[in-house]
Amino acid sequence: MKIIVFGAGAWGTSLAVTAAARHDVTLWARDAAQVRALASTRENRRYLPGVALPASVAVSGEEPAQLAAAGDLAIIATPMAGLRDMLVRLRAHPGPVAWLCKGFEAPVGGADGLLGHEVKAQVAPQLRGGVLSGPSFAEEVALGRPTALVAASAQAEVREALVAAFHHANLRVYATEDLVGVEVGGAVKNVLAIATGLCDGLNLGLNARAALITRGLAEMTRLGVALGARAETFMGLSGLGDLVLTATGDLSRNRQVGILLAQGKSVDEAVHSLGHVAEGVYCSRTVVARAARLGVEMPVSQVVGALLDGALTPGDAVSVLMSREARSER
Numbered sequence: 001m002k003i004i005v006f007g008a009g010a011w012g013t014s015l016a017v018t019a020a021a022r023h024d025v026t027l028w029a030r031d032a033a034q035v036r037a038l039a040s041t042r043e044n045r046r047y048l049p050g051v052a053l054p055a056s057v058a059v060s061g062e063e064p065a066q067l068a069a070a071g072d073l074a075i076i077a078t079p080m081a082g083l084r085d086m087l088v089r090l091r092a093h094p095g096p097v098a099w100l101c102k103g104f105e106a107p108v109g110g111a112d113g114l115l116g117h118e119v120k121a122q123v124a125p126q127l128r129g130g131v132l133s134g135p136s137f138a139e140e141v142a143l144g145r146p147t148a149l150v151a152a153s154a155q156a157e158v159r160e161a162l163v164a165a166f167h168h169a170n171l172r173v174y175a176t177e178d179l180v181g182v183e184v185g186g187a188v189k190n191v192l193a194i195a196t197g198l199c200d201g202l203n204l205g206l207n208a209r210a211a212l213i214t215r216g217l218a219e220m221t222r223l224g225v226a227l228g229a230r231a232e233t234f235m236g237l238s239g240l241g242d243l244v245l246t247a248t249g250d251l252s253r254n255r256q257v258g259i260l261l262a263q264g265k266s267v268d269e270a271v272h273s274l275g276h277v278a279e280g281v282y283c284s285r286t287v288v289a290r291a292a293r294l295g296v297e298m299p300v301s302q303v304v305g306a307l308l309d310g311a312l313t314p315g316d317a318v319s320v321l322m323s324r325e326a327r328s329e330r
Helices: 008-018 032-042 062-069 081-091 116-123 138-142 156-166 179-201 207-227 229-235 239-247 253-262 267-274 278-292 299-308 314-322
Strands: 002-006 024-028 050-052 055-060 073-077 097-099 129-133 149-152 171-175
Touching: 002 062, 008 024, 008 050, 008 138, 008 156, 008 229, 024 062, 032 055, 050 138, 055 138, 055 229, 062 081, 062 171, 073 156, 081 097, 081 278, 097 156, 116 129, 116 149, 116 179, 129 156, 129 179, 129 239, 149 156, 149 179, 149 239, 156 171, 156 267, 171 179, 179 207, 179 239, 179 253, 179 278, 179 314, 207 229, 207 239, 207 278, 207 299, 229 239, 239 253, 253 267, 278 299, 299 314
Parallel strands: 002 024, 002 073, 024 055, 073 097, 097 129, 149 171
Antiparallel strands: 129 149
8 A cells, every 4th residue: 555644743754654564655744854854864853753764654745636646545644733725735636535633623713613524524525534543642653562543434445544554463443433523532632631731730639630531531522422423432542542641641742731831831831842733722712612602511621721811820720620519420
């Protein structure tokens, strides 16, 4: 299989490295200087230092539609902010296309911020598309550590292509038709990870962290079901699995944002210190806004949004959550 990975960040590079042992892989970068650096050093020193690009990984800056035409599977590995542009460029592609980004697109004007499949429906409705998601840190996948992902699409061809491309001894790929559920899980867990990072940064204890993860999973499920997802999806890899990893793993950028906010850093300072995109910062407002329009209660996400907007201090955020009225767990 010939795989084209569009986006040479940490995750795109990691999947290119992983797939190269069994497939013909091309890694595309938008910036010409990055293309030259990748080709000459055979290492992504900015986003995935210490991991060598196999000789079988080609590097390209060619026009995406032309490059994709020579491949069997196109993978979009840009941040959420770059998804729309890549889908527009690839909308005439006849083969399967899958994206890796997790989040909601930033809203424009009074419109809702959209999930990946909703963006595709707007700009590339004929494209056969889906998402590859689940609990995964790029560094661990690149190093061959055991990982499980989920391939979600309404089209069997897309799911089968993702399984054929990436399923092997150290990387299991499960398939589902519930694209909505997988995308909601991947987006909301980033917001909830900021909350658990805040909890740990304030030294509130393991009891508090467990409570946040559990109640966060409940509100993630409520939003997903309201958007048309299956409730059981959120007990799987893209729901509970990705939430636990992102909320507790030290490699999680969104968790680090919460920790830095607890230390008194501003949002801008926290994001700048990471050097990478933390999607939870950019989609928290959309999560809260879409939940409100659907009448879905999401108190943890609401507090995170208020914290990021400067309406609450870290201490106030904890007080708001702990002062809520008692109620049934269900």
